[in-house]
Amino acid sequence: MTSQTKSADLARTTEMLSGAAMVIRALADEGVEYLYGYPGGAVLHIYDALFQQNKVKHVLVRHEQAATHMADAYARASGKAGVVLVTSGPGATNAVTGIATAYMDSIPMVVLTGQVMSHLIGGDAFQETDMLGISRPICKHNMSVRRPEDIPLLIKKAFHIAQSGRPGPVVLDIPKDMTMPDQKFPYHYPSDVSLRSYQPKQQGHAGQIKKAVTALLAAKKPVLYAGGGAILGKASAELTELAQLLNLPVTNTLMGLGAYPADDKQFIGMLGMHGSYEANQTMHHADLILAVGARFDDRVTNNTKKFCPDATIIHIDIDPASISKTVNAHIPIVGLVQPVLADMLALLKQKKKKLDAAALTQWWQQIEHWRNVHGGRYDTETPLLKPQYVIEQVSKITKGEAYVCSDVGQHQMFAAQYYKFNQPNRWINSGGLGTMGFGLPAAMGVKLNYPDADVVCVTGEGSIQMNIQELSTCKQYGLGVKIINLNNGYLGMVKQWQDMNYESRYASSYMDSLPDFVKLAEAYGHVGIRVTKPEELQPALERAFALKDQLVFLDIHIDPKEHVYPMQVPGGAMNDMFLSKTERT
């Protein structure tokens, strides 16, 4: 080990443990309560060690992908790394989608993968896959165990790397011979680890912060654009205070929903491809953009060449590589968003200056006008149930306080647009990778850790079938998740693109022979309720949320023809949008 590791006052411990026992003990010492996984040959020693203690509890999923999403969602809700244990070969490859999902959204996770015996590596042994090679491009870092006595340090390192800087998943590959029960080594869990090659920045540069504050105070049409980094960086309070101090309009990305309270009048909605009319207009016409923990993703900017032509851009991010990657930042600030915003706030309070009041009033009048023109309206004239209406009702009955875990598709966008997220860490979705099958395991991960909270899985009949087997895990662990299946009979998001770009040629976007979801839920031992008419919705929701500890599968048949709007026009600017099937900006 070449990295300098200064384990604070190395207490001489004589406790002797096997590699397998060290794995579990290190997790316990790290404060891990749940481990999500699935056993197999290469990790049986570890499972046996798990069996012989009761600090770390194991959740047995039905497919390894679900284990990764459970751990990932726990991390999204709690801010702490989730932990996964899978066997070598197929166990590890089944975890790949979940690792990539976490990586794309910068979610801290530690994935322990079994591996064949060291001497067999490279020889195409039974259930051998080069997991280090496979996972390299989809994780923040990966490592393998070469000596059992290194296990505690490697686990400490894994957590340190996963949770610091820009977070992300870390894979630790453990050959079976590193965990032999009869080979014991002295165990000591380091309280701290420091790597000479990895020293993520904390504070922002004082000079840059000063510049940013000056630019902000000079703005006439400012907007605050906050992304997932504001949530990961626990900066919601500072962000809200700063926005309210200066009366800035605030838009959140898909990943940033909840960073600023949706019910507040300064909130102008989500921005981007399916962002609100007012958010995209405000961005486009702004003269200053304060970007906080956002990465100017292509689903936000639309055509970068036409992106916000008049704006001075202040960009705060922990990852320098995210700054000026797609859109040039005029005032970059590298650092953790929370201390940077705190520094900006302190400076603003000290300066006691505000923005030009007349200009700001005018700017707000403009924004209110946009809000009134197309503020989240949808067609309410049909007798069919509208997905937007369903989400609005779910938002109401849960008072905007539920954890909403979404799958991927139209239902995801409706949930993002119509659920009122007033707190961070409550909206849990796969934004970067867009992984269908994420929703149910994610909801399970949250429900397990927050048993008293309302946990909703918003899904579609396509997505839910990608991890439907987890209904069995839900039964085993008593996970009373409420599944809102927005059943449109189509891979709706695909169908929408086919409507818009392929003259409604529905190539493989219609699923025949859907199961009876009510019976299916019952077969797994849960409650199923079918809703086909608008008037059935309210009672069904009431019943579902009253059944506190039970999983309720609400199969809600909605208008199959509905599209998600607004939708940015491909190749256009932020504010080039389709507003309905017949209107365009």
Added chain:
Amino acid sequence: MRHIISVLLENESGALARLVGLFAQRGYNIDSLNVAPTDDATLSRLTLVTHGNDQVIEQISKQLHKLIEVVKVSDISEAAHIERELMLVKVKASGNQREEVKRCADIFRGQIIDVTPTTYTIQLVGTSDKLDAFLQALGTTPIMEVVRSGASGIARGEKTLAL
């Protein structure tokens, strides 16, 4: 624009694969790459020649920095620096051609390091441009084999890339 990027890397297994993988994943060019341990056995020094516009080069350097095992990154072509590459060339050399090849090697300050009745192997050190020029200058001499190390570089003066 051509850039020479020097990297100090933890001398750990997998570190090099991660670095090379980064270039493949993100579609960056690698014109040449060389790597070896340094006086500090825990560190490897890597020299990478790449090309791209300023934005791409900035991303390359930031993305390299993000790799956990990368200790330091420097674009040494941004300031005064020295660049050297080693080349071994095996050519057919018989009859009059033997004299011709030898003269050419002398002009480029190359050394003939292996001789058979029909071949010469020439060693040449210099900037990559100079090595290119030598291959050009060989003209009609049949080249049998070329081995190049890729460029190595170091900053001029007091400046160093070290811990």
